[in-house]
Amino acid sequence: MLVTILDVVIAGLLMGGIYALIAMGLSLQYGVARILNIAHGEFIMLGAFITWTLFAVFGINPLVSLIVCGPIIFIIGFLLHRSLFTYLKISSPSPAAFEGNSMLAAFGLLFIIQNVAILIWGAGIKSYTYLAFPVNIGGAVFAANRLVTLGFALAIGVAFYIFLARTRLGKAIRAAAQDPNTAGLMGVNINRVLAICFGLGTLMAGLGGSLISMMISIQPTMGLEYTVIALIVIVIGGLGSIPGSFIGGFILGLVGSIVTYIEPGLAMVAYYLLFMLLLLVRPKGILGK
Amino acid sequence: MDIVRFISKRSFLLGLLFLILVVLVTAPFYTSGYFVVLASSIFMYIVLAVSWAIFSGPTGYISLASAAFFGVGIYTSALLGGALPLPIIIGIGGLASFCLAFLVGVLTLRLRGIYFAIFTFGLVEILLHFILWWEVNITGTTGRVVPTVDNTTVYYAMLVIFVISMLTAYFIRRSKFGLALQSIGDNEEAAAHTGVNVTLVKVTTFAISAFFMGAVGATMATRWTYIDPTIAFNPLLSFMPVLMAIFGGMGQLYGPVIGASFFTLLKQYLTTTLAKQGLGELYMLIFGIVLVAAIVFLPKGVVGLIQKWWGRLRKRTSGEQHANS
Numbered sequence: 001m002l003v004t005i006l007d008v009v010i011a012g013l014l015m016g017g018i019y020a021l022i023a024m025g026l027s028l029q030y031g032v033a034r035i036l037n038i039a040h041g042e043f044i045m046l047g048a049f050i051t052w053t054l055f056a057v058f059g060i061n062p063l064v065s066l067i068v069c070g071p072i073i074f075i076i077g078f079l080l081h082r083s084l085f086t087y088l089k090i091s092s093p094s095p096a097a098f099e100g101n102s103m104l105a106a107f108g109l110l111f112i113i114q115n116v117a118i119l120i121w122g123a124g125i126k127s128y129t130y131l132a133f134p135v136n137i138g139g140a141v142f143a144a145n146r147l148v149t150l151g152f153a154l155a156i157g158v159a160f161y162i163f164l165a166r167t168r169l170g171k172a173i174r175a176a177a178q179d180p181n182t183a184g185l186m187g188v189n190i191n192r193v194l195a196i197c198f199g200l201g202t203l204m205a206g207l208g209g210s211l212i213s214m215m216i217s218i219q220p221t222m223g224l225e226y227t228v229i230a231l232i233v234i235v236i237g238g239l240g241s242i243p244g245s246f247i248g249g250f251i252l253g254l255v256g257s258i259v260t261y262i263e264p265g266l267a268m269v270a271y272y273l274l275f276m277l278l279l280l281v282r283p284k285g286i287l288g289k
Numbered sequence: 290m291d292i293v294r295f296i297s298k299r300s301f302l303l304g305l306l307f308l309i310l311v312v313l314v315t316a317p318f319y320t321s322g323y324f325v326v327l328a329s330s331i332f333m334y335i336v337l338a339v340s341w342a343i344f345s346g347p348t349g350y351i352s353l354a355s356a357a358f359f360g361v362g363i364y365t366s367a368l369l370g371g372a373l374p375l376p377i378i379i380g381i382g383g384l385a386s387f388c389l390a391f392l393v394g395v396l397t398l399r400l401r402g403i404y405f406a407i408f409t410f411g412l413v414e415i416l417l418h419f420i421l422w423w424e425v426n427i428t429g430t431t432g433r434v435v436p437t438v439d440n441t442t443v444y445y446a447m448l449v450i451f452v453i454s455m456l457t458a459y460f461i462r463r464s465k466f467g468l469a470l471q472s473i474g475d476n477e478e479a480a481a482h483t484g485v486n487v488t489l490v491k492v493t494t495f496a497i498s499a500f501f502m503g504a505v506g507a508t509m510a511t512r513w514t515y516i517d518p519t520i521a522f523n524p525l526l527s528f529m530p531v532l533m534a535i536f537g538g539m540g541q542l543y544g545p546v547i548g549a550s551f552f553t554l555l556k557q558y559l560t561t562t563l564a565k566q567g568l569g570e571l572y573m574l575i576f577g578i579v580l581v582a583a584i585v586f587l588p589k590g591v592v593g594l595i596q597k598w599w600g601r602l603r604k605r606t607s608g609e610q611h612a613n614s
Contacts, residue, residue: 036403087585099403100351104535105584107528111577119574224524228414231407239403265422272415279408280396 007140008261009254014146016253017153018208022226023233023245024157025204031240032177032197034095035085035102040230041223042113043073043202047209048218049117052126062130062214063148069210070203077202080109081195089194110223117220127217149211156207157246160200164242173197177240232275238285248285313448317441325444329512331553332447333505334533336454338545340501341530343458344494346539347470350401353527354393354409357416358386358499360521362506363435364420367516371436379446379507386503387496394492401477410527417522424518432517435510446508454501458542461494470494536583538590547591555579 022044029037050069054060060068085102092098131145164170175183176193184190212218233252237244252271259270278285317325337355345352362382369378397408424431461467469490472480481487510516529552537548559572587594
């Protein structure tokens with residue numbers, strides 16, 4: 001019994017780490033840049049496929065390809081914000097209109113990225129094996145790659161938090177999140193900071209994708225599921241709250257693991273029920289202001 | 290000379306609409322079966338886009354629940370098909386969606402902006418996953434066979450739903466009710482203070498728009514013969530009406546009609562011609578590019594563009610008159 005509980009809890013935490021990472025990215029994009037990026041999952045997919053390509057074609061260690069994958073996806077996100085979203089921001093009559101327009105533009109991006117990926121890699125399922133040997137934790141057995149993934153997800157999350165809290169750019173990002181206009185008056189180059197935020201959001205999605213590709217098989221249409229999960233997590237943690245997303249990720253991972261143990265088919269239903277109940281009872285999320 | 294003024298006349302417009310209606314009603318007698326099938330699809334998307342715009346256009350609440358209401362209609366048809374005549378099934382499908390929308394509307398009263406959009410999107414996914422689980426674990430069968438109806442019947446059913454939804458949208462726009470909706474979109478608190486029953490207006494309109502989506506779902510299901518939860522609750526159908534309405538422009542009633550017709554024809558063209566060359570996948574890519582381009586270059590939709598050109602034409606002809614007199 002104790003081993004079963006341990007089993008379920010650890011499985012939940014392992015999945016929660018990834019959820020936390022991808023949700024932080026989405027949270028950053030919505031919280032600072034005010035873009036509800038429906039295409040978030042597509043960047044996860046891109047990260048996963050770049051890692052797969054590097055491993056399958058060039059034989060590069062997936063953990064090393066995190067270093068390659070991250071910057072590429074950061075630049076894509078940065079440039080997207082500089083061109084498309086900055087243009088929308090200028091042309092939208094009100095902040096609310098910008099939120100609507102940018103969400104729909106992101107929806108268009110979803111199709112573009114997903115179908116470009118299908119053209120490049122084909123629509124089939126891809127997978128590789130890396131660090132798949134079993135590890136025993138107090139009686140519960142897991143593949144080593146899951147533990148490595150959790151470790152990296154935690155490290156990236158903590159590093160990002162320190163970056164936000166301690167560095168000058170992090171301060172500028174927090175200022176932009178609170179009040180973009182005043183931050184601009186105080187000498188923050190607001191468009192650049194927003195673009196960096198969006199880029200960091202896609203970066204985290206890409207890294208999440210790289211880590212995901214180590215554990216499960218991937219395909220070009222995998223993105224939307226993760227977008228939805230990230231959305232649920234940021235609603236649990238409070239829209240725009242970075243620590244909230246981090247904690248929310250683990251909560252969702254645990255809930256998923258518990259429900260999967262009781263009734264495997266109902267995990268997604270449980271996610272949505274939790275999410276809709278929370279929206280109705282406490283729409284600001286657990287750590288929301 | 291005075292062609293602009295002539296076209297603007299009300300009687301001309303009514304005559305034109307009547308003519309279009311006559312053409313549509315008689316179309317199955319002299320066109321091919323292909324036209325009837327294609328026209329039914331166009332009607333489907335027009336009704337989805339127009340009924341989406343009935344609620345979301347004036348209020349600014351972005352609803353992503355269209356697929357849920359559409360899917361409820363589909364499932365009504367699948368469960369009752371064959372047992373009851375088609376018009377009754379369509380009515381029940383619409384009513385089921387109406388009730389669901391009413392419930393959702395009451396639940397989500399406090400949610401604004403992006404929260405409403407996320408909640409409604411969640412509704413589609415939860416129905417999809419729950420019914421999938423139910424079919425796999427409780428009934429033990431995934432998917433159902435829907436008794437088919439011939440294409441011409443589907444065409445006329447869609448035509449009737451189309452006309453009724455257009456009339457409903459028109460009268461809502463023209464009525465005090467429509468003004469109340471508009472005021473909610475402009476400023477909800479102010480609307481409440483001036484005596485608009487915000488709750489009632491919002492929930493009723495949401496439910497009315499869902500009625501048409503459910504009715505369309507119940508009708509179109511008969512054409513698909515086989516359905517399962519992933520077909521019935523396809524999230525794409527939540528986004529398509531939004532895209533079509535925005536592309537067409539929501540400033541005028543005909544905006545969503547233009548948007549829906551354009552995209553259905555584009556889809557038809559791309560899937561048939563590109564598939565011949567083995568490039569069927571390109572369809573969704575082009576679709577995404579058009580969507581992004583529309584949001585960037587046509588913020589007020591095709592309607593905005595038409596109005597701009599129309600305004601210029603009008604100014605020019607009135608200027609000519611001025612010069613002549």
